[in-house]
């Protein structure tokens with residue numbers, strides 16, 4: 001059973017990822033307008049009404065913008081933890097199926113999701129580990145200041161990892177942001193730098209890791225070539241898979257788990 005991971009777009013102006021198996025489709029974060037979400041789904045040939053569930057990692061607008069509207073219009077079940085549900089002004093049970101950290105969410109027999117709590121300022125954020133029921137696992141990890149032991153444990157079992165590489169430290173330090181914001185971004189509840197993302201990947205690297213996507217790159221404090229070179233420098237020849245970068249203006253490609261090694265990635269353009 002193939003597990004397909006498609007970033008519909010990623011960055012400070014919106015994040016959304018489509019996870020698909022043959023009969024199940026889940027949206028992780030719905031951080032664009034409803035119109036943009038439907039437009040981006042159309043670009044990959046997906047009918048919005050075929051979405052089974054939407055999971056919101058945390059309440060920040062770049063992850064939650066149209067989640068409630070989309071859930072109602074597309075008749076897709078909305079999932080979040082209780083804090084996120086409350087911060088979005090939504091009703092548990094009637095509007096949102098709430099979950100606890102590490103509670104496995106059974107979406108269908110071939111797609112389940114495991115939310116793993118991660119530190120992020122003023123938000124109860126989770127990373128998502130998706131599993132296709134045949135041992136293929138993919139991680140979506142954004143908006144955290146640093147990894148936790150629990151997260152590292154789960155990442156080491158994943159064949160696909162999408163992880164934020166938010167900023168290049170030198171670019172952030174010399175950039176236009178006020179000192180207080182620079183401090184927040186680099187703090188425990190901020191975002192991962194290129195170097196932190198590279199360290200995490202180097203630590204969890206294993207022979208079965210087939211694909212990595214760097215996402216949530218800051219347009220002001222980062223550049224794709226900086227993120228890519230930092231990660232390649234750290235993981236080096238030990239990584240034999242595909243490294244890609246998700247742009248704000250997606251979708252560009254899909255990663256496929258459960259296919260032959262030659263078919264790990266396909267263009268969506």
Ligand SMILES: [Zn+2]
Pocket residue numbers: 011012015060062063142143216
């Ligand atoms: Zn974000």
Ligand SMILES: [Zn+2]
Pocket residue numbers: 058060120123143
């Ligand atoms: Zn956030």
